[in-house]
Amino acid sequence: MRINLPTWLTIFRVLLLPVMVVVFYLPFKGHNLTAALVFVLAGVTDWLDGFLARRLNQTSPFGAFLDPVADKLMVAVTLFLLVQSHPGGWQSVLMAVTASIIVGREISVSALREWMAQIGARSTVQVAFVGKLKTVMQMVALVVLLLQHDAETLRLYHIGEALLVVAGILTIWSGLGYLRAAWPSLSADSVMLDESEKKSQ
Structure with a gap:
C-alpha cells in the first residue's frame, strides 16, 4: 500500500x-x-x-x-x-456532561453511518449545516479552554465553557437529524444488506 x-x-x-x-x-x-x-x-x-x-x-x-x-x-x-x-464546582459537572454528549454522539453517528453503509444507504446520513456549525463552535471552544485552563482569571475559560455547551446542544440537534434521516431504515421490519456485506457473513 x-x-x-x-x-x-x-x-x-x-x-x-x-x-x-x-x-x-x-x-x-x-x-x-x-x-x-x-x-x-x-x-x-x-x-x-x-x-x-x-x-x-x-x-x-x-x-x-x-x-x-x-x-x-x-x-x-x-x-x-x-x-x-477542570477547576471544580457545578461547572465541572456541566463540562463532564457536555463532553459525554459530544463523545457519545460521535460514537453513535459513526456506528449509524457504518450500519447505513452496510445496507447501501449511507448517502441518507450526510453531514448537514448544523453539524458543520457544531464542529466550528466545538473547535473554537476547545482552543479557548486549552489556552485558559490554568489561567489566574477564568473569564475567557467561562466563555469557552459556554461555547462548548452551545456545541453540545448543536451536537444533540445534528445527531437527531442523522437519526431522523436514518429512521425509515432503522424502523423497518427487515433490511437488505448490500452484496459485500452478504459475502462477509
Whole structure:
C-alpha cells in the first residue's frame, strides 16, 4: 500500500495526540499556549489533507478510514484532558456532561453511518449545516479552554465553557437529524444488506 501526502498528514495528526497530552501536563510556562497551538495545528492538517486529497485527486481507502478516526480521537482526548483538569464546582459537572454528549454522539453517528453503509444507504446520513456549525463552535471552544485552563482569571475559560455547551446542544440537534434521516431504515421490519456485506457473513 502506497501512502500519499494527504494520508501522511492524517497520520501526522494522530501522532500529535501524545504530543498534546504531554505538553498539556508538563510544568513549564506557556504549556497551555503550546497545547492549544498543537490542537490548532491538528485542525489545520485536517483541512489541508482534505483539500489536497481533492485537489490532487489522491484518495485512498486507508485515508478515508483514518481521517474521521483522527478527528474524533483529537476531540475526545482534548475533552478528557479538560474534564480531568477542570477547576471544580457545578461547572465541572456541566463540562463532564457536555463532553459525554459530544463523545457519545460521535460514537453513535459513526456506528449509524457504518450500519447505513452496510445496507447501501449511507448517502441518507450526510453531514448537514448544523453539524458543520457544531464542529466550528466545538473547535473554537476547545482552543479557548486549552489556552485558559490554568489561567489566574477564568473569564475567557467561562466563555469557552459556554461555547462548548452551545456545541453540545448543536451536537444533540445534528445527531437527531442523522437519526431522523436514518429512521425509515432503522424502523423497518427487515433490511437488505448490500452484496459485500452478504459475502462477509
